Ligand SMILES: NC(=O)C1=CN([C@@H]2O[C@H](COP(=O)(O)OP(=O)(O)OC[C@H]3O[C@@H](n4cnc5c(N)ncnc54)[C@H](O)[C@@H]3O)[C@@H](O)[C@H]2O)C=CC1
């Protein structure tokens with residue numbers, strides 16, 4: 286494996302885990318944090334790969350700061366953020382590409398609960414790009430005996446899988462918090478996947494991508510793990526806490542809260558039917574109780590499974 290210079294943006298849970306994976310593979314790794322002493326210019330100097338693990342709300346600001354630096358057009362940008370921008374409905378990779386139109390952009394996403402990766406437990410992920418050689422470079426840089434990296438040619442599908450599942454993870458937390466049982470959970474996750482495909486297709490994502498690691502895989506991980514912050518939001522809402530109380534003590538970011546708002550806005554504009562997401566939104570807004578959200582879903586007009 287060739288030694289590569291990798292600059293990681295964001296020293297939160299996921300940035301730190303990815304930095305450790307890259308260090309364990311023998312690369313030169315520098316980490317930038319907005320609270321750290323090092324400048325972006327120093328951290329990005331001579332970077333072969335710039336990997337962003339910044340939460341959604343900071344992506345545009347950091348990308349715009351980097352735009353004023355001189356980077357080689359060969360520098361690969363990797364985005365590991367799972368969110369959507371409220372004002373533009375852009376995905377993180379679309380933001381990076383808009384600031385750096387001549388650089389390859391790669392999406393890294395999969396069932397990757399950082400706490401498990403920090404314990405060196407085995408995991409797999411996906412790197413996706415329209416530039417196949419860039420995806421392969423990132424695959425080689427991060428692959429190891431404990432982190433299996435697949436390439437994929439559908440970056441928007443891979444990115445949306447990781448982003449959209451966060452909303453279904455909140456719903457799954459509610460389902461478990463209300464002790465609704467295994468049948469209910471299976472129905473929720475499966476119908477949630479249908480919503481993900483429906484929304485993803487509007488963006489041009491391929492249906493098959495949602496049945497892979499970055500879609501179904503990440504859905505299974507986050508909908509079934511108390512380590513998921515999004516799941517925790519739903520679980521604690523079911524326990525009667527308010528969203529403000531939950532977010533005040535949550536360790537790190539639960540992107541599904543903002544993603545849900547963006548999706549409902551988009552679905553209402555474009556007449557996309559996403560009933561689970563709609564009920565999660567109403568719950569997060571305090572418009573319905575968890576039980577009322579469940580009743581709304583169960584009492585929708587009956588219909589064929591596929592249409
Ligand atoms: N923690 C996990 O298990 C995983 C997280 N992700 C995704 O990675 C992203 C980051 O997640 P975590 O590291 O868990 O969150 P975190 O809350 O631990 O860290 C967020 C990082 O973003 C930085 N940040 C936030 N706003 C910023 C701004 N305006 N300017 C500069 N930096 C800013 C913070 O300083 C921090 O370094 C999220 O989109 C999340 O969905 C993806 C896979 C796994």
Ligand SMILES: O=C(CO)COP(=O)(O)O
Pocket residue numbers: 367395396397398399447451454503506507512513514515516538539540
């Ligand atoms: O995306 C994740 C795992 O793949 C992390 O999930 P949470 O952001 O819900 O903790």
